[in-house]
Amino acid sequence: MLLPASRGPVSAAVIDAARGGDATVPPHDGDDLHGADTQLALWVVYELSYRGFDDAADDAEWDLRLVAWRRGVETAIEAGLRRRTADDVAVAREASDDLVGQLRALVAHVDGPPLARFLQRSATRDQVLEFLTERSVYHLKESDPHAFVLPRVDGPAKVALAELLYDEYGGGRPERLHSLLYADALRSCGIDATYGAHVANASGPTLLSNNVMSLLGLQRRLHGASLGHLAAFETTSTDPCRRIAAGIERVGLPEAAAAYFHEHVEADAVHEQVVLTDICANAVDADPSLRDDVLFGAAVCLRVDADAGAALMDRWTSEAAVAAHDSADDLVRSA
Amino acid sequence: MTRRGGEDVPVDGSPARREPVRARLCPDGPLLLRGADEVVAADGTVHPVTRPVVAVCACGRSGRAPWCDGTHAYVKPRRTS
16 A cells, blocks of 8 residues: 555645655644544554555654654544543443443443434435445454454453454455455445555544544553443444445445445344453453443444544535535526 | 364374353343354254354344344343343
8 A cells, every 4th residue: 555645734744754754743733633634644653553555664653753743643632532431431330330231331322323224224326335435444454453452451351352353354264354355345336445545535533433443452551442442333333234234235236245244243243242241341350440441442432433424424414405505506597 | 053073083083172162141132152063043944153153143033043133132132141
């Protein structure tokens, strides 16, 4: 993959530094924290710790300009997310004494946009394709952010996390690698399935929802939150996947596209149980100090994914409003 | 359910040692099953197990029986343990 085109001054400086240029990377100034420019820059910095870029400097991952910039942005994002989710975590703690009950209460408490329902019943073919494209930012590197947590836990939680990841990574069959199934789904719809292909056009909220996974996964200090993120992700997947598969079939897209989501109905029904009890409850049993971070990570997942879904739906709603306005203009003109 | 490994005997001729099949009932949810080779449905259909752990529907309402598809969350629980 090549470094993406910049989307503003922040990503321009970061991308130049990653390429080995001599740009100074000014510290984050508080503006545009969740906007596409800063979030694309952060995505690029994180990607240096995954597969990197063909045209980045080999040692860019540990370029001190980028490390320093990333640290400032991460601190600001984490502080904002802790403020934003404090009430959610309090609600969860009030609802139950045990962690599984708290996580379930959290999922019930945080409402998301009716994106899956919309895709199932009303979305146009182009909107379904747009959804698949936007989601590719995550699904083409599916499970990779949470895999960073494996060496940071021990005992039953480690075994269960390895078991879940093994399933995500194909269960010993390369052709069942979930990121590959997603690439097959994209290709069957005529969408570019190259790793990272759609990052440069993804919305700020979509990039943020991806970046928080790396933020939580790459910092050992936050590994409890990464597990909580995984719990919320898996626990809210089965029903939406069933609806999305139905939507894909409704608009007549190929079977391979629906197959990915059908697979996830079944897989995530398993993973939901594994992640709540075998991973998170075991991790908190082993280290009770992780509880609040597990709940924090779960709340982060629910909030930022709701934002990403809402951003997509808002785009479609405003497009529909513009179309309605245009057709009203046509009526006026023809009258 | 049959056990993983069947009648396999290790090449050194020692008795086969197999991991036990483990099942866990999830409250208001499926039966989580590890180490099984197959699940036989009520009508006799044999469903091979293709993942390290599977969730077997316990509410009777799954659209992907015998596997859980999360439908239990939308139906009244039939059991309490």
